[in-house]
Amino acid sequence: MNRDEKVSATRRSFLAAGMALPAAGLASVRAPGAAFYQAPAALPVRTLGKTGMKVTRLGFGCMITSDPSVISRAVDAGITYFDTARRYQQGNNERMVGAALKGARSRITLSSKSGGKTKTEAMQDLETSLKELGTDHLDIWYMHARDEAAAIPDECLEAWTAAKKEGKIRAIGVSTHNPNNIADRVMQAGIFDVVLVQYNFASGNTIDATLKRFFEAGIGLVGMKVVAPAAGRGRGGAAATPPVPGKPVAALKWVLRNPLIDTIIPSMTDMDQLEANLRAVNEKFGPEDEKLLAALNEEIRPYYCRACHQCDGQCPQGLPVADVIRFASYTDFYGQYSVGRERFLELPERLQKVRCEDCGACAIRCPNGVRVQERLIRAQQLYA
Ligand code: SF4
Ligand code: SF4
Structure with missing residues (x-):
């Protein structure tokens, strides 16, 4: 059995067993006292x-x-x-x-x-x-x-x-x-x-x-x-x-x-x-x-969108909720303000102008516990 066949076997087992299998049989990258990076092999x-x-x-x-x-x-x-x-x-x-x-x-x-x-x-x-x-x-x-x-x-x-x-x-x-x-x-x-x-x-x-x-x-x-x-x-x-x-x-x-x-x-x-x-x-x-x-x-539950997309199409103003929350995450999780702003400014102008704070209570309920309206306001405050 060559290496790729072994991977296939592992994959088949994984498919049958769900997420239970850890990666196995892999050598250590760095020996004690060795230089910080190792040989490609x-x-x-x-x-x-x-x-x-x-x-x-x-x-x-x-x-x-x-x-x-x-x-x-x-x-x-x-x-x-x-x-x-x-x-x-x-x-x-x-x-x-x-x-x-x-x-x-x-x-x-x-x-x-x-x-x-x-x-x-x-x-x-x-x-x-x-x-x-x-x-x-x-x-x-x-x-x-x-x-x-x-x-x-x-x-x-x-x-x-x-x-x-x-x-x-x-x-x-x-x-x-x-x-x-x-x-x-x-x-x-x-x-x-x-x-x-x-x-x-x-x-x-x-x-x-x-x-x-x-x-x-x-x-x-x-x-x-x-x-x-x-x-x-x-x-x-x-x-x-x-x-x-x-x-x-x-x-x-x-x-x-x-x-x-x-x-x-x-x-x-x-x-x-x-x-x-x-x-x-x-x-x-x-x-x-x-x-x-x-x-x-649990710590990130209110802030980080799980990208389940169950809220797609729910905003009456047409806001792509998961995307906009992701834009906020570029700053809040990656520390990459400019990436988040760049993506926000790629939204159609009409959507850039939506202000969730003017909306009263948002009707969108995230099944994963994300505070949807709060995160959208955060994105709009950061980038709009
Ligand atoms: S905000 Fe919630 S419902 Fe919407 S995509 Fe993210 S995790 Fe799913
Ligand atoms: S708060 Fe924002 S996302 Fe929620 S309904 Fe209003 S405009 Fe749409």
């Missing part, structure tokens, strides 16, 4: 669905990274998957990522994303991405943040298919905060090789059935925002509190114990985070982690 590797691409189980989300030396160090440490997007950091992130990965391109899997909704917009984005990243192709090109079927129009399917045919991309992907909502469209389109999903302990098992559906179709699965709810910043306007060591690591291990997830792309901004994640990728999720996350789940 120490990191577990997966084949990304039917793409055939081999990626380390720990990838690198570059969205909020501004120090290129952290990315270079990750390459040295053996991480082989790096993700960016055309719009990150107002279009400047790709240039930095390209410079940091110079010389390593042939050894790594590189993805970017386009929010383009027409063929022309998307193709322009792709040309810019290739230029900024200093490469002649992307390994994965994602349709960015497609949370409903209508956000994957036929024109996009044509653009991404053409790019693959021309050899400008190797695999077609889609990124989403709501995989349940786009699953039928993804399956029906039949062109997708990889799906990048928001997945973390706070959302629990709400997307497990969809992950299984994608997995069984041979679609590679990448987890994003895996640590976000454990990032431990100030919430609801409270003074920022530093992240509690241990919580982000436990959150990362929680995701990695799901063998359906091929790789994850936590954001990393400094060497400490990189080091902690390199260690965590080879550690088991244990009872202490479980306890930490259970307590944290």
Whole structure:
């Protein structure tokens, strides 16, 4: 039985047993007294669905990274998957990522994303991405943040298919905060090789059935925002509190114990985070982690949206409630005000002007205990 067959067996067991199985049989990343990063062989590797691409189980989300030396160090440490997007950091992130990965391109899997909704917009984005990243192709090109079927129009399917045919991309992907909502469209389109999903302990098992559906179709699965709810910043306007060591690591291990997830792309901004994640990728999720996350789940309950989307369509003014609460979370959990504001300003102008504080009592009741109106007011106070 080769390694991938073993992964398949583990995955089959997982599917049968639910979330009970921890990651097993993984060597330690750092020997006592060794240098902070290890030889590449120490990191577990997966084949990304039917793409055939081999990626380390720990990838690198570059969205909020501004120090290129952290990315270079990750390459040295053996991480082989790096993700960016055309719009990150107002279009400047790709240039930095390209410079940091110079010389390593042939050894790594590189993805970017386009929010383009027409063929022309998307193709322009792709040309810019290739230029900024200093490469002649992307390994994965994602349709960015497609949370409903209508956000994957036929024109996009044509653009991404053409790019693959021309050899400008190797695999077609889609990124989403709501995989349940786009699953039928993804399956029906039949062109997708990889799906990048928001997945973390706070959302629990709400997307497990969809992950299984994608997995069984041979679609590679990448987890994003895996640590976000454990990032431990100030919430609801409270003074920022530093992240509690241990919580982000436990959150990362929680995701990695799901063998359906091929790789994850936590954001990393400094060497400490990189080091902690390199260690965590080879550690088991244990009872202490479980306890930490259970307590944290209660702590963040009123603030962090679980992305269950049960409130979709309930605001009479048409506010995309889950999205706007997520925008507040960029500041309150990630400490990334500019990302949250950028996303807020992408809303149609009419929705930017909605003021939930003028609404009286909000009729929307979140089954997960999020204080919906309070969080929306927070987002509007932050960004409007
Ligand atoms: S606010 Fe509540 S109901 Fe709405 S998506 Fe978030 S967790 Fe679900
Ligand atoms: S408070 Fe906000 S989300 Fe709730 S109904 Fe009013 S406008 Fe919609």
